[in-house]
Amino acid sequence: EVHLLESGGGLVQPGGSLRVSCAASGFTFSNYAMSWVRQAPGKGLVWVSAISGSGADTFYADSVKGRFTISRDNSKSTLFLQMSSLRAEDTAVYYCAKYSGSSWYGGYWHFDLWGRGALVTVSS
Amino acid sequence: DIQMTQSPSSLSASVGDRVTITCRASQSITNYLNWYQQKPGKAPKLLIYAASSLQSGVPSRFSGSGSGTDFTLTISSLQPEDFATYYCQQSYSTPPTFGQGTKVEIK
Numbered sequence: 416e417v418h419l420l421e422s423g424g425g426l427v428q429p430g431g432s433l434r435v436s437c438a439a440s441g442f443t444f445s446n447y448a449m450s451w452v453r454q455a456p457g458k459g460l461v462w463v464s465a466i467s468g469s470g471a472d473t474f475y476a477d478s479v480k481g482r483f484t485i486s487r488d489n490s491k492s493t494l495f496l497q498m499s500s501l502r503a504e505d506t507a508v509y510y511c512a513k514y515s516g517s518s519w520y521g522g523y524w525h526f527d528l529w530g531r532g533a534l535v536t537v538s539s
Numbered sequence: 540d541i542q543m544t545q546s547p548s549s550l551s552a553s554v555g556d557r558v559t560i561t562c563r564a565s566q567s568i569t570n571y572l573n574w575y576q577q578k579p580g581k582a583p584k585l586l587i588y589a590a591s592s593l594q595s596g597v598p599s600r601f602s603g604s605g606s607g608t609d610f611t612l613t614i615s616s617l618q619p620e621d622f623a624t625y626y627c628q629q630s631y632s633t634p635p636t637f638g639q640g641t642k643v644e645i646k
Binding site: 510522524529 | 577581626630636
């Protein structure tokens with residue numbers, strides 16, 4: 416069965432750092448681009464970052480560029496999001512999501528699998 | 540960035556009703572439009588991709604239509620398990636963007 420499971424969420428002070436992980440199973444991880452999408456409490460879905468299947472290409476939302484780093488370990492089928500210089504407005508549930516293809520080029524892609532999410536709270 | 544606007548933001552309906560949700564893009568996205576369902580405390584679930592293609596395992600009462608800037612998600616006969624929030628999302632350009640969501644509540 417295909418599955419994504421996030422871990423590493425928690426409470427962190429403003430200006431601090433945190434790494435969330437996403438363990439994948441049930442599919443050939445390296446064949447698919449992956450993404451992080453976040454959802455602030457009571458709010459909608461916001462795309463954060465993406466990485467191609469090989470890890471060679473990455474993309475970030477302007478709101479996190481320079482503060483967040485997406486990476487992946489294809490040998491361990493795991494996706495990461497390293498977050499630094501965290502702000503109160505970064506408080507959200509962070510979902511990892513699987514693209515339907517190896518990259519986001521071409522347009523005909525969608526998020527066909529989502530994890531349960533990891534709650535990140537930035538507060539003093 | 541392409542802005543996605545859904546209407547209505549919320550609606551109340553009864554079991555068996557036909558429900559229609561609209562999504563409008565700030566520029567043409569051809570048919571690069573996906574729909575997701577999210578229940579409280581749960582992850583989003585893909586319903587429709589490429590504007591009108593039904594994801595495997597999704598009931599046939601869900602359907603999507605549209606192209607260019609205007610799109611529609613229709614639930615032909617609302618079931619108790621369909622009460623949720625629905626989001627559209629464009630895959631035409633990066634960054635991908637979502638609509639603000641439409642919450643479907645029980646009347």
